[in-house]
Amino acid sequence: MRITRHPILEFDRGRKILFYFNDKKVEGFEGESIASALHASGVRVLSYSLRYHRPRGFFCGIGKCSSCFMTVDGVPNVRTCITPIRENMRVRRQDGGVGELSDKRFAARKKMVVDDEIVVVGGGPAGMMAALAAAKQGASVTLIDENHRVGGQLIKQTHKFFGSLEEKAGKRGIEIAEELMKQINSVPGIHLILSTTVVGCYNNNTEDGGDRYRLVAVRRFMDGDQLLDVFCKRIVFACGAMENMLAFPGNDLPGVYGAGGVQTLMNVYGVRPGDRVLMVGAGNVGLIVSYQLLQAGVEVDRVVEVLPRITGYHVHAAKLRRCGVPIYTSHSIKEAYGSDRVEGAVVVEVDKNYAPVSGTEENVSCDTICLAVGLTPSVRLLEQMGVKTEFIPEAGGYVAVHDQSMQTSLNGVYVAGDASGIEEASTAMIEGQLAGVSAAASLGYDRGANELISRCRNALRIFRSGPFGEIPRRGKEKIAYLFDKMGKKIWGDSEL
Amino acid sequence: MTRKTKNDDFPHKADVVIVGGGINGCALAYQLAKRHVDVVLCEKKYLCYGATGRCGAGIRQQWSTRENTELAIRSVKMFEKLEKELKMDIGLRQGGYLIIIHDKKEMRQAEKNVAMQKSLGLNVSILDVDEIQDIVPILDTKGINAIGASFCPTDGHADPFKTTHAYAYAAAQHGAKLYKFTEILGIKKKNNLIDHVVTTRGNIKTNTVINAAGAWSKKIAEMVGVKLPNMPFRKEILVTERIKPLFKAMVISFKDGIYFSQQDEGQILGGIPIPEEKPGYITTPTFTFLHHMAKTLTHYAPSLRHVKVIRQWTGYYDVTPDARPILGETKGIKGFIQCNGFSGHGFMLSPMVTKILSDYIIDGKTPPILEKLNLSRFDDKKIKREISVVG
Ligand SMILES: Cc1cc2nc3c(=O)[nH]c(=O)nc-3n(C[C@H](O)[C@H](O)[C@H](O)COP(=O)(O)OP(=O)(O)OC[C@H]3O[C@@H](n4cnc5c(N)ncnc54)[C@H](O)[C@@H]3O)c2cc1C
């Protein structure tokens, strides 16, 4: 399952590491996640559903779902897709879906208090740019990400990006991530905290009358967790998005993955998800991941797309077609079958109203089904604080209503990137920059802040004026309209 | 945002209009429709949007006042038969309530309560420390200075979503009309009789309105110039990740205000009041609560230190001055019926309360309990307060 030859990537695998899965020895490489090492060793079933004990496997690959929960060294419900392997680690499947209460000594690490001017949650392209922009203005920034490296979705994007911010066009996502990481490490004023998940956000203004916000985060160490109690004056939420699921029989079989999960497996860890893939969705993500699968030596049977047209960029579709992968528009998946993993799927044509046309069912032989059916912004932390959110279909779901400087309905709380509406890494970077500069400027820092703000706004306008910027543009217009309607009133705490 | 939608099916008249689609509104709709009353329920958001969908859904019969105890005992009898009656799963589980007794004073009160509860036929007893440990092995009885506990094995829990939807579904089967995303905007009178209600989807002519709007009941009453003494209080609650089942009882302490239990699927669910909470329509969760709850919970059960909290949220208690509900007809306005003010125990009382109210509406029956819990009791300065409250 390991990829040995790849046209773009070279997998510099670290030291071999031995660990145990259900008491059997398994091998992996240093720096790899548990789920990826298990996948490479042929383990497909990671957990069982609670009620019906259905087998569940790798799905999202970014710690957002629960299908990879396992007991690790006696600790139940560990998200194995974002937990790195260690020598002699004991990994077990949870009997009946639930883990047992750990009888280990409680590793009571003292909580750490962080007090900073600006906190950025999420270290993807949006968060990295926000932190950089704010620090370059002179502000002191803490950047928190739950992975053990920054980069967000960029670290798995091996394709070349299209023109946007002039300087980044033609670069691959992974290269952009490298570059930004270097800058993060060299620009003074940025405190990077990794392997740390922000789990709660509180509006301290209403809680103790102060003018600060309070975040609670959990930092993972080898021997246990540590609580971080974080205070700050400004927050930028750049926590990205979650992949959408599709409803069809068999959608929870091991072998049904989100496109991002597939990308993580093959491009970050160099592990092939399977041998033959059915791709669902012909937007950019579906097309790009299909091509990347071919590059990794995986066959792609076909791409099905429920709309009557391909929604991704023409070049990506053309590349796939040249490689002989058919794209079926007005088609969707009807079901996946198999006993404890995907053994095949049935696809079907749909009519004008997206209803399946009976008699058009076709069997697809595949061991992997990849869902590239869109993303939903991660807004739960924002909602917890009482930020005003609205359902905007063009932005991918509920998003925080925000103004032109990316500030939400709460004073000093900003949002950027996919969390503010699903778009692209390019716009995520500009929005991040905008949010970071605006947050710093509101604290009185000014090293050409206004000029930069208008440059960013202009760049966003240009980017969204193209034909592919149309949907996000409509989404952002609705958001701007709603913000104005709020009459600049800071909502704060009110009735839901 | 409120929007008027033209809808031809929307009824122009009804025998009874119910405001609110929580457990009480839906159970009322069922009780009335079952007896062929033409009833319309309007819910401004979705079923269970209010306290019902946010509550602990514990069912307890151990109370200090006779009224609450009696209502709860009779409700439990109904809960036990509900799945069969409504032909749907309600997730009932009777694992008992274990009320911790920390000192002599609490012991005296517990003895008094238990005697009263037993006189009403309840199977309840006072346990010693060893017996407590058998029921909830992870409790640190020494650490919390438990000298005993009262325990009633038929207390328990039901799923608030399943129960509400079971009632709603059965109500619809009997012809009740339930409208979601339909807000009551006004109630209009003619000669001291209710004439019609104004909703976001049109007017409904009716002479009877039941105010089951939970923490918003006060606002509904204002529509006809009635002042309710109820106050909305934010109440917080949290749930942890799932772990193998360890105990079945709900543990509560009046001294610490904590309550917690483990659900069938493994989550620990519980809450505690935060000091100095002021009334108001505030819904954001607080760090103060998370901290206080985590500290108290791990004080009660130290091994839970390993368990991660996965979610915290808030809901309202609709609190009356005596922590008892307001039920029945409103003096001066015929046909305006109260079913609110349930504080922290409106889920467990709902089966019986809604049965009594529907019998009153249909047959004019007024059992003593309806008189005692009428709004008019607050005209009188002396009120008898329910003291066995948590959360
Ligand atoms: C297959 C694919 C191909 C793509 N191709 C392109 C392309 O060609 N060009 C382009 O411009 N865009 C492309 N995109 C889109 C682009 O990757 C995203 O729009 C972009 O990564 C969004 O950036 P972000 O910073 O908002 O979020 P993310 O990159 O998702 O970063 C969010 C980060 O926040 C962290 N985080 C979230 N919650 C918390 C928390 N509570 N505590 C701590 N950390 C947290 C996450 O772990 C993550 O690291 C592609 C996307 C996919 C899936």
Ligand SMILES: Cc1cc2nc3c(=O)[nH]c(=O)nc-3n(C[C@H](O)[C@H](O)[C@H](O)COP(=O)(O)OP(=O)(O)OC[C@H]3O[C@@H](n4cnc5c(N)ncnc54)[C@H](O)[C@@H]3O)c2cc1C
């Ligand atoms: C944290 C917490 C824990 C609790 N734990 C327990 C427990 O363990 N046991 C127990 O028995 N009870 C408990 N309770 C209390 C219990 O939840 C409530 O007493 C009960 O759910 C009340 O139900 P209801 O149907 O009367 O009101 P609600 O469920 O509040 O329903 C009222 C409905 O009215 C609707 N509404 C309001 N205004 C309008 C309008 N103008 N037009 C139309 N609709 C309107 C609202 O949207 C809402 O859905 C708890 C409560 C909380 C908050």
